[in-house]
Amino acid sequence: MKERMGKNTMKKRTMSAAMTMIAASAMTAGLVACGDDSASNESVPPASSEVGVEIAGAWARTSPMEVTLGAAYMTVTSAVDDELTDVSVDPSIAATAEIHEMVMAEMSSDTTVSMSSETTVSMSSETTVSMSSDTTEMSGPGEMVMQEVDSIAIPAGETVELKPGGYHIMLIDLAAPLEIGQEFDIVLTFANAGDVTVTVVVADEAP
Amino acid sequence: MRHGTRTAGSTKALTIASMLVTTLSMPSLTTGCGGDEPRSLGGIVRDEPLSVGSVAVTDVTDTGEYATHDGVFEMVASTGRLLVVYFGYTNCPDLCPTTLAYVRAAKRDLGDDGDLVDLAMVTVDPDRDTPEVLNGYLSSFTDRFHALQPADVEELESAENAFLASSSIVIGDDGAIEVGHSATAYVVDSSGEVLVEWPFGVDKDLMAEDLRILLDRTSKQS
Numbered sequence: 050m051k052e053r054m055g056k057n058t059m060k061k062r063t064m065s066a067a068m069t070m071i072a073a074s075a076m077t078a079g080l081v082a083c084g085d086d087s088a089s090n091e092s093v094p095p096a097s098s099e100v101g102v103e104i105a106g107a108w109a110r111t112s113p114m115e116v117t118l119g120a121a122y123m124t125v126t127s128a129v130d131d132e133l134t135d136v137s138v139d140p141s142i143a144a145t146a147e148i149h150e151m152v153m154a155e156m157s158s159d160t161t162v163s164m165s166s167e168t169t170v171s172m173s174s175e176t177t178v179s180m181s182s183d184t185t186e187m188s189g190p191g192e193m194v195m196q197e198v199d200s201i202a203i204p205a206g207e208t209v210e211l212k213p214g215g216y217h218i219m220l221i222d223l224a225a226p227l228e229i230g231q232e233f234d235i236v237l238t239f240a241n242a243g244d245v246t247v248t249v250v251v252a253d254e255a256p
Numbered sequence: 257m258r259h260g261t262r263t264a265g266s267t268k269a270l271t272i273a274s275m276l277v278t279t280l281s282m283p284s285l286t287t288g289c290g291g292d293e294p295r296s297l298g299g300i301v302r303d304e305p306l307s308v309g310s311v312a313v314t315d316v317t318d319t320g321e322y323a324t325h326d327g328v329f330e331m332v333a334s335t336g337r338l339l340v341v342y343f344g345y346t347n348c349p350d351l352c353p354t355t356l357a358y359v360r361a362a363k364r365d366l367g368d369d370g371d372l373v374d375l376a377m378v379t380v381d382p383d384r385d386t387p388e389v390l391n392g393y394l395s396s397f398t399d400r401f402h403a404l405q406p407a408d409v410e411e412l413e414s415a416e417n418a419f420l421a422s423s424s425i426v427i428g429d430d431g432a433i434e435v436g437h438s439a440t441a442y443v444v445d446s447s448g449e450v451l452v453e454w455p456f457g458v459d460k461d462l463m464a465e466d467l468r469i470l471l472d473r474t475s476k477q478s
Contacts, residue, residue: 110349110353110354110357111357111396112353113346113353113356113392113393113396113397114392114393114395114396115346115388115389115390115392115393116346116347116349116353116393118347118348118349119349120349120350120353149349149350151350151351154424154436191422191438192422192423192424192436192437192438193351193436193437193438193439193456194434194435194436195348195349195350195434196434213350213351213354214350214351214354214456214457217349217350219349219350220349253357253360253361254357254358254361254460
């Protein structure tokens with residue numbers, strides 16, 4: 050299997066990049082068509098500060114049994130360049146809160162994996178052909194690890210997402226399990242906007 | 257400095273490649289918007305499916321539907337059922353509970369058919385994930401689970417190799433434990449073949465649709 054996968058690496062890598070772009074645009078189109086994304090962050094009233102930081106869709110996942118770690122997510126928008134530098138939570142919720150990010154582990158690899166997707170629905174015919182007749186091939190690290198980050202840049206006018214698989218606020222040593230429907234506050238400290246308190250709703254999934 | 261690294265070695269490329277393909281497959285979600293288009297799997301399907309039925313991992317399940325077992329679990333679904341296999345760890349605040357919550361939601365979306373889907377989690381952090389912790393953790397997601405705690409590194413790695421999964425544990429100089437893992441979920445049938453793979457990022461709707469398709473196929477076969 051390895052030998053077969055070793056062929057045409059260059060060609061396929063190039064194609065991968067192209068496919069990613071196609072996919073990105075197709076995904077956007079899909080969401081628009083479904084019309085189910087625009088309202089997703091509006092269930093929780095946005096918290097805002099005078100300097101223009103706006104927090105929306107703040108939620109924390111229910112914590113499974115036997116677990117004392119939690120994660121909270123939200124979107125942050127700022128009118129001016131800002132930076133999320135610190136997070137804190139009341140000790141009645143968790144001992145510590147930190148900003149974390151999931152990243153691909155930086156490990157070298159000389160192997161490649163080849164695969165293809167059965168998915169052809171909703172793609173243009175051109176894309177479908179390239180998907181079903183070929184395989185994607187890449188080499189690189191495959192493990193994801195969590196790391197603490199010092200801060201998150203919030204560029205002016207952009208919405209930065211804290212979401213599963215990316216940034217999250219990790220709640221360490223939960224005082225009690227996070228139960229569905231529960232609400233608690235997280236204080237976000239911004240370089241410009243200062244402290245902003247956001248109310249987080251505990252749920253199984255993103256609102 | 258990193259030390260104490262353990263990896264399964266050969267398959268570092270899986271997750272990135274998976275994510276690319278999965279990103280591509282996301283448009284299939286739009287079929288959920290009401291079209292009667294042909295149903296095809298949204299996750300990753302390999303040209304040569306992985307065969308994992310010979311993989312055996314120490315079974316420590318002591319609660320739920322599968323509390324009775326013979327101490328070793330083989331990676332095959334029972335006849336007429338599907339098995340979702342995940343390599344994870346409980347001190348995992350982000351990826352693992354996201355994926356497992358999606359599996360739970362997908363099973364729920366399937367109604368009664370959701371009961372035909374079992375979950376097996378192999379802990380990649382067997383020192384900290386004791387049977388008590390694993391059982392409690394998994395029962396938060398379903399009562400149809402197999403809690404698998406590899407007896408040693410070799411057992412974990414041979415399981416990971418069969419799935420082309422990998423993990424590593426790095427203990428920092430400050431004693432902090434950093435766990436890395438490829439975060440894919442696998443759907444296995446009763447012949448021990450991986451039917452579809454869901455890299456991290458696949459959401460519950462796509463999982464539900466894939467399970468629906470695969471359960472249809474399963475019921476037609478039997």
